[in-house]
Every structure is written in structure tokens, then in C-alpha cells.
Amino acid sequence: MTQSIVVQVGQCGNQIGCRFWDLALREHAAVNKSGNYDESLSSFFRNVDSRYDDPANIPMGSGKGKIKALKARAVLVDMEEGVVSEMMKGPLREVFDFQQLITDVSGCGNNWAVGHKMYGTQYREQLSDVIRRAAEFCDCLQCFFILHSMGGGTGSGVGTFILNLLEEDYPDVYRFVTAVYPSAEDDVVTSPYNSVLAMHQLTEKADCVLPVENQALMDIVNKIGQAIPSARTGKKTFFPTDVKAGSAIHTGDGGLTKTSEEKPFDSMNNIVANLLLNMTSSARFEGSLNVDLNEITMNLVPFPKLHYLVASQSPLYTSADVHLPPRKLDQMFSDAFSRDHQLLRADPKHSLYLACALMVRGNVEISDVRRNIERLKPNLKFIHWNQEGWKTGLCAVPPVGQSYSLLTLANNTCIQHSFTDLRDRFVKLYKRKAHVHHYTHIEGMEVSDFNQSYESLNTLIDEYQALEKQMHNPPPPEPRLQILM
Structure with a gap:
């Protein structure tokens, strides 16, 4: 097991990580009734056995035996200590290793140069x-997941400094980045600078990037909220307490942890x-057609x-939600390709697909997936050399409280529109x-960093x-190779 x-x-990265x-603990608790530390848990957690004084001496191996205490395979970094300190006092404090965090007190002042x-x-x-x-606690380290925002300084x-560090020290380990992009109305005036400077690093150093837009999340x-009628007022107003545990946007108490107060960005x-x-x-649970992380880069890049x-998810809410009928399986596939379910403000249907992954969880047969692919294909444009x-991917374990779910990951040219909007906001400032x-007075930062990132x-x-143009003007087919007898 990797x-x-x-x-x-x-x-942002630490708040997403905390969620x-x-x-993840809820999912494993729902499946692992025996309380044994197994390979499924070992993918993202390590077992700290209280019989050993030094955690470094714990034999990892297959991780057999009862769970004594779980520690997340996580590294927490923030140049303002507030969020990390809150996590270390919160309900998940025992899950994080105090030796695996780095904090400062002054912050980066929304300045990429200060952070990098x-x-x-x-x-x-x-x-x-x-x-x-x-890394030393891992038997077979396969991947680093980096969670961060693009608009702030840290x-x-x-x-992106850590991304560069990982490429130098662990060149054979995959680097997946989940990056949250600021909206056009972001209150950080320098966010276009920070985002473009960071994007240069992501383009050069990451193996795979999943961009997520703040505005798309707010829209979702x-x-x-409009779809969930409040039991108290009868109006279609969003109250987080109306969403039950296991929901895709549930933010309250799920039985394992207790949250004292709803925070603005929890949803x-x-x-x-x-x-x-x-x-x-697929890395955490068994399935009839599991997708390894290396297969994502192999097939989609x-x-x-x-x-x-470009990521999309369905359902964004579940049958556990108040007064909402369950989504049919075929409707779930249709939703995942609709504009409303994208985590970017983009419409992939009107652009060109280079490749697409369907990662299904729950009691779904491969025949159901094939049927929906055949149903959807006529409305989706794939590049001529990868029709x-x-x-x-099929994972047998659904999310908690759901019958099934679908995540689509698409390499689609529609993403250029988000990048073009970001470039335009950058140019307005930079011209x-x-x-x-504020950037160039930091040692090591040059104006050339702006120019290189822009280019x-x-x-x-x-x-x-250039690829999208092939959607309307595909090149003529290459002549077939003829073998003369």
C-alpha cells in the first residue's frame, strides 16, 4: 500500500486540510468497524502505539493491530499562527503531530515575494x-498533496517554495496541487500579482494542478442554499444546520467531532x-476498478x-438533505458535465476535451458508467487524436450518507478563460x-520575476x-502506412 x-x-490550505x-476520519470510521489499523488507514494515517516511547520506533509494515492513536500524514505551515493554533486546540488536535507544523507570527502581508x-x-x-x-514514516511514499490559496502571500x-523543495528532494514522488484562485472582486488588491507569480511555479514544478475558484464555490x-427549504421559515434560505451529516456540504457535528461555531468559509x-x-x-478503499494517482497524470496530461x-462533483447535496429527492444515477452523470457543478466558472461542453476521468464511488456497475459515456459522448467534443x-474508476465505498458519487477530472481547454481573466487583472495593475x-524591495525579488511569470x-x-482551434478546424487525417508485398 502506498x-x-x-x-x-x-x-486557506489549513482550513481545507482540517475539513x-x-x-476522512468519518469515512474510515464508517467502514472500519473492528478498530484495526489496516492498509486503508495507512494510506493517509499512521498508528502511534503507546507501548513505544519513541514514535520513530513504531514498526509500520502492514500496520496490523488495534488502533492506539492515529496521526495524520500532514505538514502544517502558516506564517500567521492563528489558524494552526486554533486547529491544535480544536477537536482534531490529537490527529496532528506537533512536530509537523511550522508557524510564524507576522504573516506575509499578501505579498508573494515575502512568502517565497x-x-x-x-x-x-x-x-x-x-x-x-x-516521509520517513512512509513505507512507500507515492504523492504529496499541496493545499493552498493563490491570492494571499503565504x-x-x-x-510554491515548498513545491520547488519537493521537486528537488523527492523528484520521483508525484506533486498534486489543489490551488484556490481568488475571485475578480477579491479584497486583496495584489492577488493578481500573487496568483500569476505562483502560476509560473505551478506550471513548471507540479505534476498535476486542480484549480478551484472562490467565486465558483460561492455560487455552488x-x-x-436556494434548493434547501428551511424547516423553520419555509423560505429557501441556506442554514448549515439544515444539512445532515454526510452531506457533501455538511459543516456541523458528524458524530466524531464537535464544532462550536459555524465559520463563514466552512461550506x-x-x-x-x-x-x-x-x-x-481509490488509494484509501478497495474497488473493482481502482484508479492509482499515477494513472491520473498518465491518462489526463x-x-x-x-x-x-477542471473538477466537477455530483451530487453537491445528497438524499440526506432536508426535503430533497434523491438524484438518479444517470442524472448524476449529466450534472457532472453541467456548468453548475464545475469548481471553476467554466463550461467544458463548449470547449475541447483532451481527456476526462470519471471517478465513481458506491454501488455502481461498469455497465452503468459505459452507458452514460455513450449517452453523453455526442454532446462532448474530444480532440481528434484522443476520441x-x-x-x-470504481470505488466500492461511497461518501458517508450517500449512495454514490461522481468526480470528474477533465483536461479541457475551457480553463484558458479563467487564466485569461487572471491575466487581464494582472495587466491592469502591472501596466x-x-x-x-512592495515586491522588489524583498531580497532576491526582481522585476524580471513579474515578466517571466507573465510570459x-x-x-x-x-x-x-491553439488546441481549441482544432475543435473547429481539425487537421486532415494522416495517410495510413502501406506495407508493400
């Missing part, structure tokens, strides 16, 4: 040590956490730098050199646009 390490960076570990050039350099040795310690700056939460963070749960389900995948570019001096984004957009 293991993965989750690296949570900044306020992920909470929901200053704090990255300052904490380089410490970061290497905690990551190495986490997430974008320190997050509002849409769900949005919960959607991203479910994305991670569904993507890693035809060109090295075009590794940005059968589907990857299918006046607004706020640039990198431009090249990425151009490559997606």
Missing part, C-alpha cells in the same frame, strides 16, 4: 526537516475537501505543462507598476487556444 502526505499552507481530515523569497529561504531547512520526518509564496453554496472548504476525498478514494484539470480519452515596489501564463493560454 502513502501520501498532505502539505497544508496558509490559512479533509475530519471527513524571504520566509521560504528563512525556513528552508526547517521545512526540509519536517517533510523528511513525515499560500502562494511559501506554498448559494445554489444549494466552501467542505466542497474542496470532498474533491480530495473522492480523488483519493498529454503535454507536461498542460496539467491543469476515446476516458479513464474510469502602471502599481505596488511593484509563462501567456504561453500557457496560447497553447490551450
Whole structure:
């Protein structure tokens, strides 16, 4: 069994990570009735046996025996200690290893250069040590998952510094990044700078990036709120307490942990956490057609730098929700390809697919998946050299409280529109050199960093646009090879 390490960076990354570990524990508790530490748990958790004084002496192996205490395979990093300190006092405090966190007190001031050039350099040795310690607890380390936001200073700056560190120290271990992009109305004026500077690093250093937009998450939460009638008022207003445990946007007490107060972004963070749960389900549970993480990059990334995948999920709410009828299986597949279920504000149906993965959880047969692929294919445009570019995964264990779920990961040219919007916001600032001096006064930061990052984004957009043109003007078929007898 392979293991993965989750690296949570900044306020956003740590809040999403906290939701992920909470929901992951619920899933494993629902399946693992015996209380044994098994291979499924070992993929993201390690067993700390109280019989040993030194945790480093615990024999990992197959991890047999009763669970004494679970520790998440996580590294927590934030240059403001508030969120991490709160997690260490919260209901999941026993799950995190105090030796696996790095915090500061001053923050990065929404400045990529402070995070990447200053704090990255300052904490380089410490970061290497905690990551190495986490890696040493793994028998077969397969993947790093990096969770961070793009708009702030710590997430974008320190997050991409860690990405570079991982490429240097663990070049053979996959690097998956879940990056939350700011909305156009973001209150951080320098967020376009931070995002574009970070994107240059993601394009060069990551194996796979799952971009998520804040505005898309807000739209989804509002849409769900309108669909859930309040039992108290009769109006279609969103109250988190109306959503039962196990729901895809549930944010309250699920039986394992207790939350004292609903926080503004919990519902949005919960959607991203479910994305991670569904993507890693095959690594954590058995299934008739499991998808290994290396298969995602192998099948969905035809060109090295075009590794940005558009994610969508269905259902976004479940039959456990108040007064909502259960979604039919075929409807779940239709939803996953609709604009409303994308975690980016994009419409893949009107753009070109390079490849697509369907990761299904629950009691679903391969015949159901094939039937829906055949039903949906006429309305989806795949590039001419990959007309059968589907990857299918079946995991037997559904999310808690659901009968089944579907995550789609699509390499689709529609993502260029999000990148173009980001580029336009960057240019509006940069053509006046607004706020640039806040970056260039940091040691190691040059104006050339802005120019290189801008050119990198431009090249990425151009490559997606060139591929999309083939949707309307496919090249003529190549002549068949003739063998003369």
C-alpha cells in the first residue's frame, strides 16, 4: 500500500486540510468497524502505539493491530499562527503531530515575494526537516498533496517554495496541487500579482494542478442554499444546520467531532475537501476498478505543462438533505458535465476535451458508467487524436450518507478563460507598476520575476487556444502506412 502526505499552507490550505481530515476520519470510521489499523488507514494515517516511547520506533509494515492513536500524514505551515493554533486546540488536535507544523507570527502581508523569497529561504531547512520526518514514516511514499490559496502571500509564496523543495528532494514522488484562485472582486488588491507569480511555479514544478475558484464555490453554496427549504421559515434560505451529516456540504457535528461555531468559509472548504476525498478514494478503499494517482497524470496530461484539470462533483447535496429527492444515477452523470457543478466558472461542453476521468464511488456497475459515456459522448467534443480519452474508476465505498458519487477530472481547454481573466487583472495593475515596489524591495525579488511569470501564463493560454482551434478546424487525417508485398 502506498502513502501520501498532505502539505497544508496558509490559512486557506489549513482550513481545507482540517475539513479533509475530519471527513476522512468519518469515512474510515464508517467502514472500519473492528478498530484495526489496516492498509486503508495507512494510506493517509499512521498508528502511534503507546507501548513505544519513541514514535520513530513504531514498526509500520502492514500496520496490523488495534488502533492506539492515529496521526495524520500532514505538514502544517502558516506564517500567521492563528489558524494552526486554533486547529491544535480544536477537536482534531490529537490527529496532528506537533512536530509537523511550522508557524510564524507576522504573516506575509499578501505579498508573494515575502512568502517565497524571504520566509521560504528563512525556513528552508526547517521545512526540509519536517517533510523528511513525515516521509520517513512512509513505507512507500507515492504523492504529496499541496493545499493552498493563490491570492494571499503565504499560500502562494511559501506554498510554491515548498513545491520547488519537493521537486528537488523527492523528484520521483508525484506533486498534486489543489490551488484556490481568488475571485475578480477579491479584497486583496495584489492577488493578481500573487496568483500569476505562483502560476509560473505551478506550471513548471507540479505534476498535476486542480484549480478551484472562490467565486465558483460561492455560487455552488448559494445554489444549494436556494434548493434547501428551511424547516423553520419555509423560505429557501441556506442554514448549515439544515444539512445532515454526510452531506457533501455538511459543516456541523458528524458524530466524531464537535464544532462550536459555524465559520463563514466552512461550506466552501467542505466542497474542496470532498474533491480530495473522492480523488483519493481509490488509494484509501478497495474497488473493482481502482484508479492509482499515477494513472491520473498518465491518462489526463498529454503535454507536461498542460496539467491543469477542471473538477466537477455530483451530487453537491445528497438524499440526506432536508426535503430533497434523491438524484438518479444517470442524472448524476449529466450534472457532472453541467456548468453548475464545475469548481471553476467554466463550461467544458463548449470547449475541447483532451481527456476526462470519471471517478465513481458506491454501488455502481461498469455497465452503468459505459452507458452514460455513450449517452453523453455526442454532446462532448474530444480532440481528434484522443476520441476515446476516458479513464474510469470504481470505488466500492461511497461518501458517508450517500449512495454514490461522481468526480470528474477533465483536461479541457475551457480553463484558458479563467487564466485569461487572471491575466487581464494582472495587466491592469502591472501596466502602471502599481505596488511593484512592495515586491522588489524583498531580497532576491526582481522585476524580471513579474515578466517571466507573465510570459509563462501567456504561453500557457496560447497553447490551450491553439488546441481549441482544432475543435473547429481539425487537421486532415494522416495517410495510413502501406506495407508493400
